[in-house]
Amino acid sequence: MRMNALDQDRYWMQRALELARRGIGVTSPNPAVGCVILDRAGQVAGEGWHEYNLVDHAEVIALKVAAQHAGNRLLGGTAYVNLEPCNHTGRTGPCTEALIASNLRRVVVATFDPNTAVAGHGLERLRTAGIEITVGICEAEARRLNEGFARWSQHRRPLVLMKVAMSFDGRIAPPPGHQAPRQPYWITGEAARAAVQTLRWQADAAMVGVDTVLADDPMLTDRSGLRRRRSLQRLVLDSALRMPLDCKLVATAQNDVIIFTVSKDQARINELRTRGVRIEALPADGGRVPLGRVLDKLGEEGILNLLTETGTRLNTALLAAGLVDRIHLFVSPQIMGSDAVPAFRGMADFVHMAEVEVERYGNDLGLCSLLKDPWPGATGL
Numbered sequence: 001m002r003m004n005a006l007d008q009d010r011y012w013m014q015r016a017l018e019l020a021r022r023g024i025g026v027t028s029p030n031p032a033v034g035c036v037i038l039d040r041a042g043q044v045a046g047e048g049w050h051e052y053n054l055v056d057h058a059e060v061i062a063l064k065v066a067a068q069h070a071g072n073r074l075l076g077g078t079a080y081v082n083l084e085p086c087n088h089t090g091r092t093g094p095c096t097e098a099l100i101a102s103n104l105r106r107v108v109v110a111t112f113d114p115n116t117a118v119a120g121h122g123l124e125r126l127r128t129a130g131i132e133i134t135v136g137i138c139e140a141e142a143r144r145l146n147e148g149f150a151r152w153s154q155h156r157r158p159l160v161l162m163k164v165a166m167s168f169d170g171r172i173a174p175p176p177g178h179q180a181p182r183q184p185y186w187i188t189g190e191a192a193r194a195a196v197q198t199l200r201w202q203a204d205a206a207m208v209g210v211d212t213v214l215a216d217d218p219m220l221t222d223r224s225g226l227r228r229r230r231s232l233q234r235l236v237l238d239s240a241l242r243m244p245l246d247c248k249l250v251a252t253a254q255n256d257v258i259i260f261t262v263s264k265d266q267a268r269i270n271e272l273r274t275r276g277v278r279i280e281a282l283p284a285d286g287g288r289v290p291l292g293r294v295l296d297k298l299g300e301e302g303i304l305n306l307l308t309e310t311g312t313r314l315n316t317a318l319l320a321a322g323l324v325d326r327i328h329l330f331v332s333p334q335i336m337g338s339d340a341v342p343a344f345r346g347m348a349d350f351v352h353m354a355e356v357e358v359e360r361y362g363n364d365l366g367l368c369s370l371l372k373d374p375w376p377g378a379t380g381l
Contacts, residue, residue, distance in 0.1 A: 019036070060098050081110070189361065234258070
């Protein structure tokens with residue numbers, strides 16, 4: 001059965017998204033972008049996706065391939081790209097000009113650029129050149145892929161994804177005294193823990209509080225085995241610099257462990273620095289590390305996606321401050337009882353999870369929901 005025009009657009013945009021996902025882990029701080037070029041007969045002439053270290057954007061890569069294989073057949077062709085082509089000069093020239101020079105008839109885009117200062121300018125340039133534009137195909141998937149870029153583009157802060165592994169009754173650790181010191185207590189099974197490694201691979205930084213370090217002694221590394229351009233930044237919020245010098249994070253630090261503190265203990269700071277740990281001392285917020293300032297600092301360093309793997313106090317504080325963009329709960333089929341450590345405590349307001357994505361990891365469930373949409377308005381096509 002032949003596809004209608006809309007179905008064809010969705011089919012090829014799905015391919016562009018598939019290509020874009022190949023850039024996960026290697027595009028940041030740029031967005032993940034894929035592009036498919038069809039010749040005037042509707043056949044694939046070129047494909048490409050962006051990798052930061054390779055510089056060229058997806059459209060330019062796809063056009064270079066298409067020029068070799070299709071030549072004059074690009075006249076009247078179509079480009080599919082999951083993000084609005086850029087119309088400014090940065091490390092590369094504008095992708096709009098490359099598309100115009102290729103004599104394409106039509107460009108199909110999943111979503112606008114999330115930066116409100118540049119959104120729409122690329123499409124306007126293409127329209128001015130006489131190219132037909134279609135916007136909004138597979139928009140929801142395209143926006144999901146680049147949520148971190150959207151948050152950073154508008155607010156210069158990373159998207160915050162909160163991960164919580166808990167029991168059916170919302171507990172994240174056994175009662176005090178029931179866990180071996182500095183040994184992790186696994187709430188979920190191997191399949192769910194492997195999924196967490198995928199979340200770390202997709203993130204630029206992962207964050208815990210010092211209480212988690214004292215209880216579990218985590219490595220907090222990306223053990224997915226998947227390709228990434230820059231090492232995962234491992235962050236610890238530690239107001240009083242209680243970080244043990246013999247913990248795994250300090251032992252494996254290679255300028256990828258950052259402690260955010262309000263302590264002025266210079267001797268302790270120097271000792272940690274000699275071990276390859278970076279210290280960021282911030283002004284205190286009621287004796288605590290100011291969470292908003294942490295996000296501002298990460299944004300300054302081009303961190304687009306932050307994964308939090310924190311305990312009760314920080315889980316509650318981040319949610320109460322409205323700093324969590326997306327939440328991912330891994331729920332284990334066990335009831336640990338009221339004496340066990342809760343995931344959240346003292347929440348003043350409800351947190352509503354809308355449009356929950358549900359997955360199964362062995363016997364565990366994954367519940368994922370967007371709490372704060374980082375994108376401006378949607379077209380909904």
